[in-house]
Amino acid sequence: MANLKKDALSIIDSITLAVAGSAPSYSLNATTGALVAAVGLAAPGSLVYGAIPMFGISFAFMYLNHWRADAGAAYTWVGRSLNPSLGFLCAWTFLVLSTTFMVTAALPVGVITLHLIAPLYEENVVLATITGGVWFVAIATLTLLGVHVAAGFQRLMTGIEVFALLALVIGGLIKFFANPVNPFSLSWFSPTAFGNFQTFFAGVLVSMFYYFGWDVSSNVAEETKDSNNTAGFSGVLGMIGVFLLFILMQVTIQTGFSLEDIDKNSANLLSAMGDAIFPHPWGNIAILAVLISTLGTMETQLTQCTRLLFSMGRDRVISRRFEEIHPRFQTPWLACLIITVLGLFLMTLSSTSESIAAVMKNLIRSIGIMVSFYYAMTGIACAWYYRKTLGSGKKTLFMQGIWPVSSAIVLLIVGVAQLPQLGLEISLYTISSIVLGIIPMLYYRCKYNSSFYSEPPEYHNPSLAVEK
Numbered sequence: 001m002a003n004l005k006k007d008a009l010s011i012i013d014s015i016t017l018a019v020a021g022s023a024p025s026y027s028l029n030a031t032t033g034a035l036v037a038a039v040g041l042a043a044p045g046s047l048v049y050g051a052i053p054m055f056g057i058s059f060a061f062m063y064l065n066h067w068r069a070d071a072g073a074a075y076t077w078v079g080r081s082l083n084p085s086l087g088f089l090c091a092w093t094f095l096v097l098s099t100t101f102m103v104t105a106a107l108p109v110g111v112i113t114l115h116l117i118a119p120l121y122e123e124n125v126v127l128a129t130i131t132g133g134v135w136f137v138a139i140a141t142l143t144l145l146g147v148h149v150a151a152g153f154q155r156l157m158t159g160i161e162v163f164a165l166l167a168l169v170i171g172g173l174i175k176f177f178a179n180p181v182n183p184f185s186l187s188w189f190s191p192t193a194f195g196n197f198q199t200f201f202a203g204v205l206v207s208m209f210y211y212f213g214w215d216v217s218s219n220v221a222e223e224t225k226d227s228n229n230t231a232g233f234s235g236v237l238g239m240i241g242v243f244l245l246f247i248l249m250q251v252t253i254q255t256g257f258s259l260e261d262i263d264k265n266s267a268n269l270l271s272a273m274g275d276a277i278f279p280h281p282w283g284n285i286a287i288l289a290v291l292i293s294t295l296g297t298m299e300t301q302l303t304q305c306t307r308l309l310f311s312m313g314r315d316r317v318i319s320r321r322f323e324e325i326h327p328r329f330q331t332p333w334l335a336c337l338i339i340t341v342l343g344l345f346l347m348t349l350s351s352t353s354e355s356i357a358a359v360m361k362n363l364i365r366s367i368g369i370m371v372s373f374y375y376a377m378t379g380i381a382c383a384w385y386y387r388k389t390l391g392s393g394k395k396t397l398f399m400q401g402i403w404p405v406s407s408a409i410v411l412l413i414v415g416v417a418q419l420p421q422l423g424l425e426i427s428l429y430t431i432s433s434i435v436l437g438i439i440p441m442l443y444y445r446c447k448y449n450s451s452f453y454s455e456p457p458e459y460h461n462p463s464l465a466v467e468k
Contacts, residue, residue, distance in 0.1 A: 004071060004310070005147060005330035009224040013151040014217045014231055018238020020158045021213030021300040024165060024245045025270060025286075025293030026105065031209050032250065033266025036259055039203035041182060042193035044250045049191075049200070050207025051243050054214075056407030057375045058239045060382035061218050063400050065232030067385060067460065069221035072311030074378040081385040082377070084453045085441060088317055090377050091308055092437030097370040098301045099339060103346045105294050105301075106132040112291045116284065133344055139295060140340040143302045146329040147223045150299055157292045162245070164289035168270070169248045171277040176256030184255055205368060205414055210246055212371050214238040216300040219307040302339060309335035316450035318440060366422060366430035372415030373434065379408030386460045 009017075035043045061073070070076040072091065079087020110132030114122040121127050143150050177184070187193050194200040214235050217224075221231035253262065253273060265272040274286030310332035313322030326333040382404040383390070390401045419427040445453055 003330075004222045004307070004325065004332075006223065007225045008146070008148045009151055009220060009230075011225070011230045011234060013148075013155065014220065014224050014234035015237050015241070016154050016158050017151065017220065017300055017303070018214045018217040018235050019162070019241050020154045020293075020296035021216040021304075022211055022238070022242040023105075023213060023293045023297035024242050024249075025161055025289040026297055027210045027293075028246065028249050028253075029268065029270045029290045029293075030108075031206060032253060032269050033263055035203065035206045035210075035250075036254070036262045037266075038206055039194060039199055040259060041185075041188050041254060042190075042199070042203060043188070043254060044247055045189040045191070045193055046200075046203030046207045047210065047243070047246050047250055048189055050204045051211065051239070053407035053410040054208075054211045054375075055236075055239055055243075056403040057379050057411070058214065058236045059399055060379045060404035060407070061215055061235050062232030063404075064378065064382050064385065065218050065221055065235075066228050067458075069224075069227035069231060070311055071219055071222050071307035072315070073215065073218040073221070073308070074374060074381075075308060076311060076315075077385070078377045078381045079452060080455075080458050081381045082457070084317075086377060088312075088441045089434060089437050090374055091312055091317075092441070093370045093374050093434050094308060095305060096433050096437075097367045097374070098305050099342060099346070101367065102136070102298050102301045102305075102339075103343050105298050106136040106343065106347055108132070109135045109291065109294050109298075112287060112294070116287060116291070129347060133347055135295060136298065136343055136347070137340065139299045140302060140336055140343075143299060143306065144326065144329060144331055144333060144336045146331055147220055147303070150303060154296060154299065157296050161289050161292045161296065164285045164292075165245055165249060168273060168277060168286060168289075169252050172252035172256055172273065175277055176252060180255045181258050181261075182254050184251065188251070188254075201414070201417065204410075205418055208368050208371055208411075208414065211239065211242065212367075213297060213300060214242065216304050219304045222307075302336065305339050306332045306335040309338075315452040316444070316448040317452050318444050320448070366426060366433070369415040369418055369422075369430050370434065372411040372418075376408035376411040376415070379404035379411070385458065389460050389462060 032043070035046060039046050064077040065073075068076060068080070074094070075087050075091035077087075078090045107129065110128035110130070111122050113131050113135070114124070114128060142153055191200065194203065217231045217234040217238060221227045224231045224234075253269070256273070256276060257265075261272075262269065270286040270290055271283070274283035277283070278285065309318065309322040310325075312318045313320050313324075313332075313335075322332065322335050324334050325331065383401045386396070386400040390397045419430070422430065444450070
């Protein structure tokens with residue numbers, strides 16, 4: 001059986017992938033308007049309170065990675081410790097939300113590219129779709145060429161993106177703080193700034209979209225040096241990095257823009273920010289950051305999907321062909337090809353059919369619920385796997401038990417509470433997207449009779465052999 005390329009990634013590569021996975025510029029550009037509309041000037045506080053459960057889940061990933069460095073990450077951990085069927089549904093949920101996310105990211109990439117090189121055609125839907133499709137194929141090709149090639153691309157792109165965001169922060173602090181539209185106040189971070197629980201809860205809901213994606217470092221664990229330690233630790237460091245970027249950028253944005261201006265420019269906020277800070281054409285640095293960020297998160301999402309499918313194929317819970325590795329590049333070539341073709345197909349449909357476009361839009365709105373389920377199951381799996389040793393110390397109890405479980409509960413409450421806000425049709429659509437995974441699960445379970453479903457659950461027992 002062929003394996004993924006061992007020791008191809010360093011800790012720097014792993015951290016870079018984690019930061020790129022959360023797509024700081026893309027998240028800020030696409031979601032700040034929604035966050036400010038929900039909570040007003042309390043937006044920085046929402047990012048702080050929303051980060052608390054996300055950090056709990058990131059530590060769960062770190063400890064579970066100590067146990068088993070596996071390309072399937074959450075799928076494997078949940079399946080091996082809690083329940084194999086639940087593990088499969090976690091994987092299915094991630095594949096659905098990640099593929100949708102990549103498709104919806106590729107379309108704006110086409111618009112941004114045309115804005116930079118041919119602004120007269122940026123409103124042309126066909127050209128934007130074709131351009132986005134070309135970028136999508138280019139990113140898929142890069143992913144196929146090997147994780148070390150993709151990591152080199154991410155180092156360059158993420159470095160440029162972080163530099164651009166820091167330039168915006170520094171320039172904004174100099175310009176906006178001299179004559180602020182909204183003078184900086186620590187009250188922005190206070191729980192009382194929300195006014196009521198409903199507003200507070202709405203802010204936490206939106207903040208989930210900002211942080212999603214840092215866990216890619218765990219999916220490339222098998223290709224990372226010191227796989228049982230580096231990958232999980234990189235996810236935590238990546239979360240710290242994006243958390244600081246989000247807070248700095250959010251404070252800078254609302255210091256220099258009124259709530260009305262943020263709402264008016266919500267579709268292209270960072271571009272407006274760049275133009276407000278720097279003289280033409282240097283304001284395009286913000287547009288460049290968004291483009292790079294979007295391409296980066298497309299690459300990390302594709303990397304996660306292909307590694308997840310590889311792990312599932314290796315376990316025989318889906319077609320065994322997904323474990324096929326390219327003999328030269330040592331990447332899951334069939335998984336990459338399938339996701340790319342599916343993505344191009346969905347891009348074409350969503351851009352040419354109003355009904356399909358509406359379906360895609362609804363699925364985007366439901367991504368938060370899928371993220372809640374996917375991350376929450378991992379938090380619970382961490383406490384359950386380490387349950388027999390949680391009493392060994394207060395730190396262990398808190399870091400491996402209380403914090404991950406509390407985070408999981410918060411995320412599940414967030415997901416369930418969001419369902420009524422989406423309406424009956426979209427709620428049923430979201431649930432059915434997850435439940436639909438039962439069909440391939442049962443089919444391949446009968447076809448292969450995989451030991452993944454019959455092996456006894458695992459738990460941490462330090463008296464036995466060293467963890468895998």
